[in-house]
Amino acid sequence: MSVAVGDPGVIARHGRGAHRRRTPRVLAATSVIVAAALLVPVVFLLVDAGQVGEASIARLLFRGLTASLLWNTVRLAAVTTLLCAVIGTSAAWWIERTALPGRRAWAVLVILPAAVPDFVIAYGWLSAAPWLTGYWGAVLVMTLGLYPLVYLPVAASFRSADPGQEEVARSLGLRPATVFWRVTVRQARSALLGGCLLVSLALLAEYGAFEMLRYQTFTTEIFTEFQVGFNAPAACALSLVLVALGVIILGGEASLPDRGRTSRVGPMVARAGSRLSLGRATVPVLVALSLLVAMALGVPVGMITYWLVHGGVSTLPATTSLLSATLYTAGYSAAAAALAALLALPVALLAVRHRSRWSRVLERSTLLVQALPGVVVALALVYLGTNYLLPLYQTPPMLVVAYAVLFFPLALIAVRATVARAPVGLEEIARSLGKRPLRARLEVTLPLIAPGIAAAFCLVFMASVTELTATLILVPTGVQTLATQFWAFTSNVSYSAAAPYAAVMIALAVVPALLVGRWFSRNQSPSATLQP
Amino acid sequence: MSGLCTEDLRKAFGSNQVLNGLSLDVPPGSLTAVLGSSGSGKTTLLRLIAGFERADGGRIVLGDTPVDGPGCFVAPERRRIGYVPQDGALFPHLTVAANIGFGLPRRSRGGDRVTELCAIVGLTGLESRYPHELSGGQQQRVALARALAVKPNVVLMDEPFSSLDPAMRASVRADVRAILRSAEVTSVLVTHDQDEALSLADHVAVLRDGRIAQFGRPQELYEHPVDARMAGFLGEANLLPGVADGRTAQTLLGAVRLRAGLAVETAGGSVVVLIRPEQILASTNGGPGIPATVVDCEYHGHDTVLTVRPDALGQLPLRARTDGLDPVAPGTAVKLTVRGEMLAWIS
Ligand SMILES: Nc1ncnc2c1ncn2[C@@H]1O[C@H](COP(=O)(O)OP(=O)(O)OP(=O)(O)O)[C@@H](O)[C@H]1O
Ligand SMILES: [Mg+2]
Numbered sequence: 001m002s003v004a005v006g007d008p009g010v011i012a013r014h015g016r017g018a019h020r021r022r023t024p025r026v027l028a029a030t031s032v033i034v035a036a037a038l039l040v041p042v043v044f045l046l047v048d049a050g051q052v053g054e055a056s057i058a059r060l061l062f063r064g065l066t067a068s069l070l071w072n073t074v075r076l077a078a079v080t081t082l083l084c085a086v087i088g089t090s091a092a093w094w095i096e097r098t099a100l101p102g103r104r105a106w107a108v109l110v111i112l113p114a115a116v117p118d119f120v121i122a123y124g125w126l127s128a129a130p131w132l133t134g135y136w137g138a139v140l141v142m143t144l145g146l147y148p149l150v151y152l153p154v155a156a157s158f159r160s161a162d163p164g165q166e167e168v169a170r171s172l173g174l175r176p177a178t179v180f181w182r183v184t185v186r187q188a189r190s191a192l193l194g195g196c197l198l199v200s201l202a203l204l205a206e207y208g209a210f211e212m213l214r215y216q217t218f219t220t221e222i223f224t225e226f227q228v229g230f231n232a233p234a235a236c237a238l239s240l241v242l243v244a245l246g247v248i249i250l251g252g253e254a255s256l257p258d259r260g261r262t263s264r265v266g267p268m269v270a271r272a273g274s275r276l277s278l279g280r281a282t283v284p285v286l287v288a289l290s291l292l293v294a295m296a297l298g299v300p301v302g303m304i305t306y307w308l309v310h311g312g313v314s315t316l317p318a319t320t321s322l323l324s325a326t327l328y329t330a331g332y333s334a335a336a337a338a339l340a341a342l343l344a345l346p347v348a349l350l351a352v353r354h355r356s357r358w359s360r361v362l363e364r365s366t367l368l369v370q371a372l373p374g375v376v377v378a379l380a381l382v383y384l385g386t387n388y389l390l391p392l393y394q395t396p397p398m399l400v401v402a403y404a405v406l407f408f409p410l411a412l413i414a415v416r417a418t419v420a421r422a423p424v425g426l427e428e429i430a431r432s433l434g435k436r437p438l439r440a441r442l443e444v445t446l447p448l449i450a451p452g453i454a455a456a457f458c459l460v461f462m463a464s465v466t467e468l469t470a471t472l473i474l475v476p477t478g479v480q481t482l483a484t485q486f487w488a489f490t491s492n493v494s495y496s497a498a499a500p501y502a503a504v505m506i507a508l509a510v511v512p513a514l515l516v517g518r519w520f521s522r523n524q525s526p527s528a529t530l531q532p
Numbered sequence: 533m534s535g536l537c538t539e540d541l542r543k544a545f546g547s548n549q550v551l552n553g554l555s556l557d558v559p560p561g562s563l564t565a566v567l568g569s570s571g572s573g574k575t576t577l578l579r580l581i582a583g584f585e586r587a588d589g590g591r592i593v594l595g596d597t598p599v600d601g602p603g604c605f606v607a608p609e610r611r612r613i614g615y616v617p618q619d620g621a622l623f624p625h626l627t628v629a630a631n632i633g634f635g636l637p638r639r640s641r642g643g644d645r646v647t648e649l650c651a652i653v654g655l656t657g658l659e660s661r662y663p664h665e666l667s668g669g670q671q672q673r674v675a676l677a678r679a680l681a682v683k684p685n686v687v688l689m690d691e692p693f694s695s696l697d698p699a700m701r702a703s704v705r706a707d708v709r710a711i712l713r714s715a716e717v718t719s720v721l722v723t724h725d726q727d728e729a730l731s732l733a734d735h736v737a738v739l740r741d742g743r744i745a746q747f748g749r750p751q752e753l754y755e756h757p758v759d760a761r762m763a764g765f766l767g768e769a770n771l772l773p774g775v776a777d778g779r780t781a782q783t784l785l786g787a788v789r790l791r792a793g794l795a796v797e798t799a800g801g802s803v804v805v806l807i808r809p810e811q812i813l814a815s816t817n818g819g820p821g822i823p824a825t826v827v828d829c830e831y832h833g834h835d836t837v838l839t840v841r842p843d844a845l846g847q848l849p850l851r852a853r854t855d856g857l858d859p860v861a862p863g864t865a866v867k868l869t870v871r872g873e874m875l876a877w878i879s
Pocket of ligand 2: 574575576618690
């Protein structure tokens with residue numbers, strides 16, 4: 001994963017000898033267990049496929065349907081990822097590097113759409129403009145929903161990048177636009193690629209928005225085959241293609257050369273660079289940002305408000321109250337967030353502090369989960385549950401585990417970044433002052449990486465609250481979460497009845513979204529290095 | 533108070549043999565400076581002594597206890613060695629007082645010991661500040677107090693003054709020396725600054741090619757470098773080829789007197805003669821001497837160092853002192869005279 005949050009320079013300063021220490025057995029063992037657990041869905045997908053048999057899978061795949069799904073998925077992913085890259089990078093540059101009026105407010109406003117589930121954005125747009133379906137509707141909605149995934153890492157990298165490089169480039173006679181392309185974008189390159197990777201993987205995994213927009217992709221088809229047609233073999237066969245696509249994207253990103261190496265001589269404290277004045281471009285930029293926020297945030301929130309105020313009487317009785325749905329959602333999401341943060345800790349420590357070939361392989365294998373869309377993880381767990389763990393099937397633990405597995409990579413990114421900036425040297429000092437290794441870790445490293453653990457919790461919590469696909473499949477019997485109840489109402493076009501559920505979902509997700517935004521902006525602070 | 537001793541210490545990173553049979557004996561209670569150029573393995577040596585890294589071969593003995601060696605390794609937390617790293621490395625999430633008290637038992641963390649140490653290092657009143665609210669010199673002193681708090685056997689300091697500006701360096705240096713004296717603790721300081729090593733330490737060890745090339749008191753080292761390269765490393769040196777005969781050597785600057793008791797005195801033959809800049813006097817008012825032209829002049833205020841080129845000898849530039857205090861313009865003609873007794877080695 002290459003969301004460039006960690007700064008390799010910091011490791012280099014204090015982390016000498018890290019690779020030489022012997023890997024503690026407990027840490028290694030826990031990490032192996034975590035990795036194995038994460039790979040369970042892949043294994044069961046393959047077992048499932050093995051039972052369906054090669055011949056029938058081939059028959060199910062070599063159809064016209066597969067080709068059209070592939071075309072739909074690829075053209076959507078390509079165009080949306082490009083748009084997200086452009087929007088996310090420009091917004092990040094305007095907000096972090098120019099003297100834009102109201103930067104702080106914009107910085108908050110542009111990340112808020114991250115707290116709005118994509119299917120709620122679709123709901124907002126569809127209730128305002130019912131004709132907006134199909135390819136262009138999907139492109140619009142997904143771009144608005146996913147550009148924060150590019151914005152966050154790119155903005156963080158702009159903030160931490162050495163402004164000195166831009167200044168030197170200017171002094172060498174390059175014009176501002178040239179500096180932007182040759183220096184600024186290069187500095188943010190690995191963050192940008194990481195963000196694009198997240199966007200394209202999210203596009204592969206999305207179900208709810210596409211279903212509402214009546215745009216058919218692999219995920220929607222898998223879901224229909226499984227839930228509506230009860231055709232498990234077809235779902236399994238299509239899942240294989242979907243996972244293969246994800247692995248191709250991951251592998252492509254990982255194989256790109258020169259992933260944002262940085263080197264810096266001297267103090268690690270980045271000076272605040274002077275901001276570029278926008279001059280006559282100020283007004284157009286403000287208009288563009290206002291338009292972005294209006295479309296990504298204004299439309300869904302406005303429509304929810306509209307339905308809340310003007311709502312008629314629902315034709316469908318709610319099977320559960322708003323309160324209980326809220327409590328279930330919050331409970332499952334919090335449990336999953338805690339579990340994922342806990343699981344990420346040993347893997348992050350191993351990957352950063354005990355670098356070796358096999359710790360890298362281990363880390364990579366856990367990130368492979370990113371290529372697994374929610375629907376695939378859910379189906380694998382269904383297969384596992386119905387065949388081997390019947391008592392757990394459709395129980396809360398299974399849903400919590402599904403969330404934790406799905407969003408493990410998010411937790412790992414956050415924890416790993418802070419572990420990387422907590423200097424190993426401090427733990428060594430603690431030991432020279434008489435602390436045993438575990439105590440040294442608890443007293444020194446843990447407080448330093450606590451913000452990363454908290455950020456991991458927030459990210460996973462936010463993602464779980466807004467998760468729909470796996471929830472629909474795995475939700476415990478007799479329970480409705482906010483997402484599933486919202487979905488039940490919108491499927492019956494009871495838009496006004498659905499509105500409160502969307503509102504609460506956004507309310508639950510918005511606090512962690514803001515905290516995560518703050519963390520991304522803070523975690524470049526030089527607190528871990530001490531220069532006069 | 534215990535001494536520290538390493539025997540035949542070896543450490544390699546991959547194919548890079550950083551320490552190659554390093555033996556060093558630090559007398560109890562003394563301040564020893566390890567002097568080496570950048571990348572010579574100074575930090576590596578300290579990390580081995582502190583126990584952060586394991587030696588590939590050789591032994592480290594602390595007092596009478598072996599702490600690293602074949603079949604023996606004492607963990608860093610049981611060595612009682614205070615370590616002050618290159619950048620201070622204070623715990624950023626703790627106050628000054630909590631940093632200093634970090635290694636103390638829980639009961640005594642808020643107690644007198646911390647107050648006492650704050651007073652010793654001159655930080656009284658700053659106890660509740662955080663590291664980022666301190667100046668570089670203050671951070672350095674907190675790091676030292678933290679290391680001293682646990683009453684260590686030995687204190688190791690890795691270029692503790694390199695991040696300070698020159699004006700501050702002198703005062704922090706003096707402070708640290710006084711603190712270490714009063715704490716009566718054996719200490720090792722590594723540095724690449726020969727001035728610092730010579731002026732601060734009781735003993736100096738020069739680290740070269742992975743071993744200690746010379747060990748002794750500062751004056752011994754400066755006056756009796758083991759070879760010509762060492763002479764060049766410890767202060768400025770003019771190294772001239774010559775032919776020795778008894779206690780005289782013929783050089784490009786004429787006949788010079790050699791110090792008594794040198795190996796070349798009996799052997800004779802072709803030698804390298806060391807002439808320090810202060811032993812060559814460049815006179816601007818004529819008189820006897822070897823005619824030369826000034827190439828460059830470095831004015832230091834308290835003295836003036838010239839680069840001169842003897843007219844007869846072509847290229848060879850020499851470093852010399854003037855007899856006056858005023859700067860001399862390049863191109864000025866001077867006369868060189870050599871005074872005192874020189875060191876020489878068989879070449
Ligand atoms: N963890 C490591 N892995 C590989 N090589 C290392 C490692 N640590 C040090 N080295 C190498 O060992 C040599 C000695 O390094 P060391 O840091 O001990 O030098 P130093 O004398 O402290 O230098 P400086 O004065 O610049 O701090 C260098 O060539 C360095 O590149
Ligand atoms: Mg060093």
